[in-house]
Amino acid sequence: MSTGMARPRIHLLATGGTIAGEADPAGDGARYRAGVRPVEQLLAAVPGLDATAELSAEQILALDSKDMTPADWLTILAATRRALADTTIAGIVILHGTDTLEETAYFLHLTLPGDKPVVLTGAMRPADHPEADGPANLRAAVCLAASPSAQGKGVLAVMNRTAYPARWLCKARTHGLDAFESARPWTDGRPDGRCADLSPATLPRVDLLMGYAGAPPELVDACVAGGARGLVLALTGHGSVPAAWQPALARARGHGVAILRASRCAGPVDHNANADDDREGWLTAGDLPPAKARIALMLALARGGEAQSFLQLEE
Structure with missing residues (x-):
């Protein structure tokens, strides 16, 4: 049903992670393979998501985030900057594994200008889990990226119905949906972007x-x-x-x-x-x-x- 209001356009960048994972048949339910499902399949698992925002998406990586490297950060940065430069895009959602999500978020915190919302999210359970948390996290991330309240807060993350600022984000627990915490609320977030003009081909070791x-x-x-x-x-x-x-x-x-x-x-x-x-x-x-x-x-x-x-x- 149309409300007569234009929906903001939110662009999704998928990098893999548990949110795109599936159970490993050889793991007897104890293991899974991250980064298996493409972003189109993840979007299809969240019916009605396009009622919140006009969505576009691209698959830029398909990694378990334990294998994320500084070179991959530069790939994510380049894709995010391209999307932010598009005047039709109001905000970005990045799908990411939880193991190094706080590192990627902080890297982007220092290298993005902060004029549009950038929200990272992931999942603690793979996509084929009977109680997968990825769809709810994806919906929450899109809603936050589309919200005027996210303007001017810098890079954010959303997990388990809670938003966090990248500067103070930390994965604190190995299990459970409440694996993340922060020393400050997301409303204390603010852009940094001191390296927003930096475009290195590589990062020093x-x-x-x-x-x-x-x-x-x-x-x-x-x-x-x-x-x-x-x-x-x-x-x-x-x-x-x-x-x-x-x-x-x-x-x-x-x-x-x-x-x-x-x-x-x-x-x-x-x-x-x-x-x-x-x-x-x-x-x-x-x-x-x-x-x-x-x-x-x-x-x-x-x-x-x-x-x-x-x-x-x-x-």
């Missing part, structure tokens, strides 16, 4: 190393030998650097590798607190968790300039 009791310093040397341009250290406590790592980190700095202290814990790693970062030439993550600090460092290195100032723009 930045590795993430976990600090733990007895962690060998040879891990640092191996990353440098492998070509890392940056290292994010997911350290204990307030970013405490093991004494045994200090010589290896000094060697890395001597090769021009950026070193960023982050923490396994919640809470900030403050510059020059618990370490003399200025003397050592180390960067600090503030309250960014290690995986997001890695993304920020990759973009800081790709952009050039003073990396710590880039990182400190985050609140």
Whole structure:
């Protein structure tokens, strides 16, 4: 039934994930294959969705998001930017696996201008599950992307009837429909886009190393030998650097590798607190968790300039 009001056009970008998954016949119900169903099939499973918005869709990837790479982020970024440049499109929905959804969302948070809504969603159950959550998540994501309330909130995600801002989004649980959480509500979201003018052909390699009791310093040397341009250290406590790592980190700095202290814990790693970062030439993550600090460092290195100032723009 027509209401006389024009429906906004929402463009879907499908990348695979559990939302497009099917049970693995060899898994006895315990496993599934992600990214199997095409986006047209996912849309057909949500009757009446086109009453909310005029829909268009394209399949840009078909991955299990555990296999997502920085090169894939650039593919998603390019497709999203193309769609956002279309004046007939009011918002974007990106279908994505949940394992690395928070990383892709944060990457887009830093690289998109924020003038139109971009909403990521996925599923914790595959599409052929008798109680699949993907259709409800897809409907919620389209509704949010089409809503004026999503304007000016930056990149968002929707899971289990809850919206989240990309900046504070985190997958906190391995099971359950309530697998995601955020330190702030989605209404606190705002665009960042400090790299919206950046179009790198590749992203610099930045590795993430976990600090733990007895962690060998040879891990640092191996990353440098492998070509890392940056290292994010997911350290204990307030970013405490093991004494045994200090010589290896000094060697890395001597090769021009950026070193960023982050923490396994919640809470900030403050510059020059618990370490003399200025003397050592180390960067600090503030309250960014290690995986997001890695993304920020990759973009800081790709952009050039003073990396710590880039990182400190985050609140």
